[in-house]
Amino acid sequence: MTISRTPSPAPPSRNSCESCPNSPASRLRNNYKRSSSSPAGNRQKRDLKGKAILEAVDKSDVVTLKQLAISREGFINNDLRKLAWPKLLGLSENDRIERPSDEVLHAHKDYNQVVLDVNRSVKRFPPGMEEEVRLSYQDILIDVIMRVLVNNEGLNYYQGYHDVCVTFLLVVGEELTVTLMDKLSKSHLREFMDVNMDRTNHMLDYLFPIIGMVNSELRRFLELSEVGTIFALSWLITWFGHVLNEFSSIVRLYDFFIACHPLMAVYMGAAVVLDRKNEVMDCQCEMPFVHSLLSNIPPEIPLEKLVSQAGLLYIRFPPETVELEARILLENRKREQRERDARIAEMKLKRQNGSRIVKSKSADFHSKSDKAMFYSVIKWTVGGVVAAVTVAAVSKSFGLNWVVW
């Protein structure tokens, strides 16, 4: 079942998808006050922040943009996001990625999986959207994903990547989504696009240690329940796009995550779990119960509070302070896997030979791939530049009293 690929009408802009093509910052600045609808005090603050965002966009001031993205309400609305996101990622207007022919796009190894996932992504479009419009968006979404994949040979598609792409598509339109996703796929999302999920899993190894630094009892409870970290997998690899229902919440988180370290989605996950600590501890200490409680995020989560808590967690317990514990968890998982593999091999041999004594061969832990993974994580934590900028941006954002209200 594929989506019709006949020429489709250009998707009209509407609601959250509204994005005036190439609208100059100056026009937006003049129209700015009209877009606000909340009480006067907040409107005034939003107006001030909107002006600051536009100024930073004009000056391509990435550091200020980071602070503005992190602080309350991020880039405020989708018109501003359309201007600010590319600047935040250091893209210029000349950055364009040519579209290869249909044959090339459709011949890619991941094409069928992409079509399958995009066909099933109906829930990600605004509820009132007409079917015809949605279908043309889905056609474009397939194109956008395939263009990024074809442009980056080493990248592998994962289920959930389409959740990230659709978020950008609905805000910035086709061409900008391609350039934004091309950039993000090589930076923040890079680990998820490996040939396997090993490095993604290792990012999730940071979750319990971060939780434990704040509430050791909660960590103990989670570990005792054997819930694992899979409930947080989609949070990480879709930046919560797969689990949050409100589009406005998703884009607000995207402001935050684009501006921060790739592990910030894990810190956000920790903030979400910590915020629900009473519910969790009241739950039966068993994997199924804890898993289903945590994997369903309630619609009324206090998003802004959690964003600032995630930021504070990052400042108090930066990745390099959590790394050792995460590394221990990785080693434990590897050991368990080795033991399991050995048991399986033993059972197989028993079945084959009827032999009872088989010495298990344990794989060398410090295999090449383990080391490569370790160093690539080190790259984030002591590589420093990105981390330092993020810490500075996070710290400063919380210190700016005119944006924190």
Place this chain on the structure above:
Amino acid sequence: MDSDEVEQFDYLFKIVLIGDAGVGKTCIVQRFKSGLFMEQYGSTIGVDFTMKTIVIDDKKIKLQIWDTAGQERFKTITQSYYRSAHAVLLVYDITKEKSFENIEKWLEDVRKYTGNNVLKVLIGNKCDLEQARRISTEKAKLFSEKYNMFSMIEVSAKDCCNINESFINLTKELVSLHSDSKFISNDINLVLGERERQTEERGRYGTREYR
């Protein structure tokens, strides 16, 4: 699901659904759970969990159903969920040859990661799409016999054809297999006992609160 309520039940079984992406695993589970069908469930990322209690011959039976992601790269994650499964449903799409061919690969994983006693059921979904059928019922039956599966059944999550039947037949078989074993509920008690001990501990230590 009400997590506060410690329900009484006679049996608890863990069932895992595996198979290629897009064969309809989530649709089958949701149809069984709520009786509803939605054409567009969105891809499963990682693992989803559903609980359903059914009564057979006055016995209350709780089914823990784990619905897994179909994309190959998630296998390393989902495998850990097979381990303690009592039954595995291997799902293919009767209109997609590849999804049937891949059942062999999925079976290999089942062999590797589950106990010998796990019950295997082969499920051909989308039997409402008869005109697009690529896998004959006979072929699938022979396959299931060759691999010593408990049963093979064609279902349609869309038309709600054979969905409840497949879960109920499977559960009846699990009950008869485990009828003189209390190990399942013992497991639960063990965990609950541990929790009580932990609650005491919590009172003693206090908790470092997060602002």
